[in-house]
Amino acid sequence: MLTLLTFGPSFEMPSHSPFCVKAMALLHLSGQDWQPKYLSDPRKMPLGRLPVLKTAEGRLIPDSAHIQAYLEAEGAAFDAGLSAQDKARSHALIRMVEGHLAAGMAHDRWLRDECWPEVREAFFNRVPRMMRGPVSGMIRRKVRAAMMINGIAQFSEEERLARLAQDLETISTTLGTGPFLFGERPTAADAAIAPVLDMIRTLPCDTGLRRLVRGSPALMGYIKRARAALYPM
Ligand SMILES: N[C@@H](CCC(=O)N[C@@H](CS)C(=O)NCC(=O)O)C(=O)O
Structure with a gap:
């Protein structure tokens, strides 16, 4: 096992x-x-x-x-049937989402004061209550510094959202009529990308990024299908 x-x-x-x-x-x-x-x-x-x-x-x-x-x-064939060109597109999409869109999602979780109280309680619930404030505050400062180095936290809200919207549009265009990114069945790209979209959908406060995902029937439908196919809860 x-x-x-x-x-x-x-x-x-x-x-x-x-x-x-x-x-x-x-x-x-x-x-x-x-x-x-x-x-x-x-x-x-x-x-x-x-x-x-x-x-x-x-x-x-x-x-x-x-x-x-x-x-x-061990024998899994996540991308079985994909052409060499689709495998290349899949790789580029995964890198875009893991390297950029996920940072946008993490930015909203960690750096937005409206989100932070709920995020802190969810992520640090194993830290004794007395210590939770100082421990989470120290880690939040490190995350903020890392996001400045990464660059995602340096932009204005408008600039950041415009860049993240391009990622969402790229995903929507690739999805087309779906049901999954590369056709009828989920592949490695869906395993990497759908969770990030789902985490944007479930951000605990109203952000521009969350509004973009929730306002897209195509992305919302995709997330629902991906949840059922990839991580049924
Ligand atoms: N490239 C790694 C990234 C994993 C990663 O960055 N994990 C984060 C959480 S999203 C982590 O464990 N960070 C250290 C920490 O939270 O203490 C992967 O694909 O697994």
Whole structure:
């Protein structure tokens, strides 16, 4: 039995990390037997992050892309039937969403004062109440610094939203009439991308980014299909 070391559920999602939900979706699609093990502190993990897959032999595999490669080596064919051109588009889309759109979602979770109280309670609920304020405040300061370095927090609200809207339009255009990004059945791109859209949909406060996703019938329909196919809860 495989064990996925993952952050726990929050905001209608099976984990608060999009990379953990991606790994869950890949495991679900692979048909392998697996179970989640919830952690809140990844510092002792091989890369200091989650998700990490623990194999039946006890090997630890960090990073959702390495987990995907492991499952493929074990026989999963997430992108079966895709042309070389579609595989290239899939790769570029995943990089766009994991490198940019996910940062926009994380920006709204961590840096918006209207969202922060609910995010803090959801993400730090294992920290004793007395310590929750200082611990979460320290981590929030680190996240803010990282988002300035990344650049996502440097833009005005209008500029940031315009850039994120281009990502959403790219996803909608690729989706076309669907049902999934590359046709009739979900592929690795859906496993990586749908959780990020779903996390924008379930942001705990009203943001411009959330309004863009909720205001798109195409994206909302896609998220609903992807939830049912990839991480039924
Ligand atoms: N490239 C990694 C990214 C994983 C990642 O960044 N995980 C974040 C949560 S979304 C993490 O564990 N950060 C450390 C922390 O929260 O302490 C993957 O695809 O798995």
